[in-house]
Amino acid sequence: MLGCVPSSPPRPRRPWVPRHVRITRSAADLPHTAEIVRRCEAAGVSDIEIERGDRLTGLRRAGERETYARAKQTLAVVVAPPSLLRPQPIPPSADWRIDLARGCPAHCQYCYLAGSLTGPPLTRVHANLDAVLAEIPAHAGQGHVTSGTAERGHEGTTFELSCYTDPLGIEHVTGSLSEAIARAGRGELGEEVSLRFTTKFDDVAPLLALEHGRRTRVRVSVNAAGVAGRFEGGTAPVAARLAALRSLGLAGYRLGLTIAPVMPVPGWREEYGTLLDLAAAELADVPDLDLTAELITHRFTPGSKEVQLQWYPGTKLDMDEEQRSEKRSKFGGVKFVYRRDEMAQLKAWFTTELGRRLPDARILYWT
Numbered sequence: 585m586l587g588c589v590p591s592s593p594p595r596p597r598r599p600w601v602p603r604h605v606r607i608t609r610s611a612a613d614l615p616h617t618a619e620i621v622r623r624c625e626a627a628g629v630s631d632i633e634i635e636r637g638d639r640l641t642g643l644r645r646a647g648e649r650e651t652y653a654r655a656k657q658t659l660a661v662v663v664a665p666p667s668l669l670r671p672q673p674i675p676p677s678a679d680w681r682i683d684l685a686r687g688c689p690a691h692c693q694y695c696y697l698a699g700s701l702t703g704p705p706l707t708r709v710h711a712n713l714d715a716v717l718a719e720i721p722a723h724a725g726q727g728h729v730t731s732g733t734a735e736r737g738h739e740g741t742t743f744e745l746s747c748y749t750d751p752l753g754i755e756h757v758t759g760s761l762s763e764a765i766a767r768a769g770r771g772e773l774g775e776e777v778s779l780r781f782t783t784k785f786d787d788v789a790p791l792l793a794l795e796h797g798r799r800t801r802v803r804v805s806v807n808a809a810g811v812a813g814r815f816e817g818g819t820a821p822v823a824a825r826l827a828a829l830r831s832l833g834l835a836g837y838r839l840g841l842t843i844a845p846v847m848p849v850p851g852w853r854e855e856y857g858t859l860l861d862l863a864a865a866e867l868a869d870v871p872d873l874d875l876t877a878e879l880i881t882h883r884f885t886p887g888s889k890e891v892q893l894q895w896y897p898g899t900k901l902d903m904d905e906e907q908r909s910e911k912r913s914k915f916g917g918v919k920f921v922y923r924r925d926e927m928a929q930l931k932a933w934f935t936t937e938l939g940r941r942l943p944d945a946r947i948l949y950w951t
């Protein structure tokens with residue numbers, strides 16, 4: 585229903601500002617740390633401290649809720665160790681994953697970071713940005729998802745920036761994302777490489793004037809109203825994310841929709857139909873539109889469920905193992921996905937309706 589399309593772009597929400605900034609000893613003297621501190625001070629953060637060593641202290645509070653709340657208000661500035669610098673394959677999204685940061689200040693109740701990052705959920709930004717980005721030219725030309733493939737070879741060697749964080753959600757206090765985009769745009773990271781990230785935020789103003797050289801694809805992560813409204817605390821409204829995507833398209837970026845996690849909530853066809861119509865309306869006048877779509881159904885693991893129930897004890901998120909199929913990874917891990925018949929219905933609907941409502945969108949994968 586296009587009645588939902590806002591007549592003027594929604595005003596960007598106030599970006600997240602940490603209450604506490606903790607800097608490890610090793611990170612303290614790095615030039616990117618000075619930039620992060622400058623940005624945090626400009627955003628009004630007064631509690632900025634340098635740790636005595638490289639261990640972050642005082643993260644645990646009296647109870648789980650207090651620990652969670654404190655962590656979500658904390659930005660740690662750390663040096664990524666060599667083990668985290670090495671890019672990891674990240675199919676089906678990209679050839680490689682690199683991490684500008686790990687952790688995210690938002691409160692999405694289904695977030696898979698609950699199962700993949702351990703400890704209190706603070707955001708750790710990597711102060712050794714030069715070392716993180718130096719891995720990109722070192723891996724150019726290698727990879728199995730896009731590099732040299734018939735379907736996606738034109739994207740070059742791809743580097744995913746949003747595997748363990750939402751880089752736009754913390755950009756105004758870190759500056760890491762703009763730096764990466766600008767260096768890629770100037771060709772400093774290699775001629776045949778491209779960056780990609782997805783976001784649930786909308787403050788794209790800092791990205792619009794960058795010399796991105798069309799070497800970065802920005803996707804917005806969007807969902808049906810019944811999912812976004814209930815489970816995505818601390819993020820920008822979906823309409824604002826789509827308006828931001830349009831602005832990025834007008835600034836020449838390659839674009840994408842990450843529809844995730846797809847959930848067969850009551851009325852899902854109507855709700856996702858409304859979402860696709862809204863996206864189509866926003867992108868209708870973007871010149872040279874290069875649009876992809878990635879479709880990811882909801883899944884959970886025993887570990888992620890346990891953490892999510894601790895963090896969000898009243899959640900209405902459906903995590904009933906009885907209603908799901910078990911999927912085993914090659915390393916023996918278990919995840920619970922929708923049953924085969926439900927998956928088939930969802931996939932058929934999205935394939936048809938994306939083709940009908942957003943014919944320019946290339947579906948990269950369904951999972």
Ligand code: SF4
Binds near residue numbers: 689695696
């Ligand atoms: S915005 Fe993304 S990374 Fe952040 S909490 Fe939500 S799902 Fe997780």
